[in-house]
Amino acid sequence: MLALGVAVLAVWALLLGVNALILYGLRAPRLAYAGPLRGDFGVAQEVCLPTRNNKMLTGWFVATSGAAMSPAVVVMHGWGANASLMQGCLAPLHAAGLGVLLLDARCHGRSDAEPFTSLPRFAEDIEAGLAWLATQPLVDARRLAVIGHSVGAGAALLTATRHGEVRAVVSISAFAHPHEVMLRYLTSYRIPYPLLGWYVLRHVQRVIGARFDAIAPLRSITHISSPVLLVHGREDEMVPLDDARRLLAAGRPGSVQLLEVAGQHDLSTALDQHLPEITDFLQQALRPATAGHESSVSV
Numbered sequence: 001m002l003a004l005g006v007a008v009l010a011v012w013a014l015l016l017g018v019n020a021l022i023l024y025g026l027r028a029p030r031l032a033y034a035g036p037l038r039g040d041f042g043v044a045q046e047v048c049l050p051t052r053n054n055k056m057l058t059g060w061f062v063a064t065s066g067a068a069m070s071p072a073v074v075v076m077h078g079w080g081a082n083a084s085l086m087q088g089c090l091a092p093l094h095a096a097g098l099g100v101l102l103l104d105a106r107c108h109g110r111s112d113a114e115p116f117t118s119l120p121r122f123a124e125d126i127e128a129g130l131a132w133l134a135t136q137p138l139v140d141a142r143r144l145a146v147i148g149h150s151v152g153a154g155a156a157l158l159t160a161t162r163h164g165e166v167r168a169v170v171s172i173s174a175f176a177h178p179h180e181v182m183l184r185y186l187t188s189y190r191i192p193y194p195l196l197g198w199y200v201l202r203h204v205q206r207v208i209g210a211r212f213d214a215i216a217p218l219r220s221i222t223h224i225s226s227p228v229l230l231v232h233g234r235e236d237e238m239v240p241l242d243d244a245r246r247l248l249a250a251g252r253p254g255s256v257q258l259l260e261v262a263g264q265h266d267l268s269t270a271l272d273q274h275l276p277e278i279t280d281f282l283q284q285a286l287r288p289a290t291a292g293h294e295s296s297v298s299v
Contacts, residue, residue, distance in 0.1 A: 028107050028117055033084040041071055044102070051106065051128035052121070058110035059083065059129065060102040062094050064139060071143035071167075071286035072099030072136070074129040076122060077151070078150030078173070082109030089147065089275065096121065096279040097141050098286070103129045118208035119178065119215050122148075122155035122160075130163060143167055143286045147278075150174065150239070150265065157220040157228070168175065168285035169224065170278055172231045173265050176243040177216040221251045228256045228284040233263035233270060257281070 046058035051057050060083055064070040073093060075086050084101035093100045104111040105125045114121070126146055134141035145168040148156030153174035160166040175181050182204065186197045205211055213219060221228060228251060232244035241260065248258040259277060263270030273280070 001197055023194055027115075027181045028080045029268065031080065031082055031085070031106060033082060033109070034087070042084060045085075047101075048133040052124045053114065055106055055114065056113035057112070057125055057128060059132075061136075062090055062100045064097055064099050065138070067138070068096075069138055069140040071096055071145065072101065072133045072139045072280075073145040073147055074126055074133065075102045075186070076105065076126050076129075076146065076148040076152035077103075077108065078152050080108070081149070084109070084261055086147075086149065086267065087266060088272065089152065090277075091100075092275040092279050093282070096283055098145075098279075098282065099133065101129050101133055102293045116207060118210075119151055119154050120159065120183075120191065120208055120210050123215075124150055124291060125156040126152075126155055126159045129160070130165065133163075135212070138177070140288075141165060142176070142289065145169065145282055145286060148172065148174075149267075153202050153216045154215070157217045157224065158215055160226060160228075161220050167225065167226050168282055169228045169270045170231065170246075171217070171228060172267060172271070172282065173233065173236060174217050174230065174244065174247065175239045178245075179212045179214065179216070181239075181251040182212075216278040217247055218250050221256065225255060226253060227281070229281045230256065230258045231259070231267065231271070231274070231278070233265060233267055234260055234267045236265060243277060 013192055013238055044062050045058045047061050048056050049059060058092055075089060077083060077086050083104045086102050103125060105122050106114045107117040128139060130144055133139050133144060144165050145158040147164055147170040153171040156169050157171055160169050173254040182201050186193060191197050230244045230247055232241050234241055244258055259274060261270055263276050
């Protein structure tokens with residue numbers, strides 16, 4: 001009996017250690033800001049806004065120049081990045097007549113910390129950004145869009161399934177399914193799936209409070225009727241281009257477009273020459289609605 005008790009305690013201690021390592025793996029590194037956010041639009045206004053769990057998010061907002069109501073977009077970075085790394089889109093979006101809110105997700109940039117972060121929490125933070133934009137005096141709350149990169153792209157797609165006011169989504173370097181991402185992660189650390197990997201995946205889903213199937217971009221995109229522009233690098237080694245092609249095939253015909261560009265997973269510089277295509281997509285999607293036209297989301 002003693003030997004059995006010792007064995008049970010050993011297994012319990014091992015699982016606690018594994019769980020702690022998994023939780024640690026769900027924490028993203030914080031990068032320093034890449035310089036002040038300023039350009040032809042002037043200096044971006046630093047804002048703080050509330051999100052879930054009584055946490056605060058840091059963001060940077062640039063309003064349009066005119067006095068008329070205008071559309072606006074929430075821009076969400078990817079895992080381990082921050083708002084300053086997305087500032088390359090500020091000037092083109094502002095010039096296109098859009099208000100722009102760059103957000104730091106929780107555990108990133110200057111936003112509050114949490115024990116872990118995840119795709120669903122990125123989506124919650126995007127929702128907080130949309131709610132904040134809707135309160136701004138010169139923002140047309142009926143014409144909002146979301147741009148996201150990587151995990152932020154998956155979160156943007158998930159948000160659009162829940163909020164009909166999202167009139168367009170630009171998804172940059174999105175993966176098709178988190179289960180596949182996690183399998184690649186396990187392989188990179190040589191963690192055998194039959195021995196331990198299955199437990200890691202199950203525990204991650206328990207921690208984040210969502211099944212991978214429920215939050216997978218492959219599922220989300222089937223429930224979005226608003227226009228979606230998928231942007232993906234042909235040389236992306238982190239998330240294969242085939243993921244974007246699968247998302248295109250899964251989306252509603254006529255609602256989803258794919259823009260294949262030269263570049264890796266981080267398209268911060270490769271996108272420069274394609275920003276006119278992105279702004280044109282958003283301008284078309286965010287035109288004032290005609291009588292009888294409403295965006296809708298199926299569930």
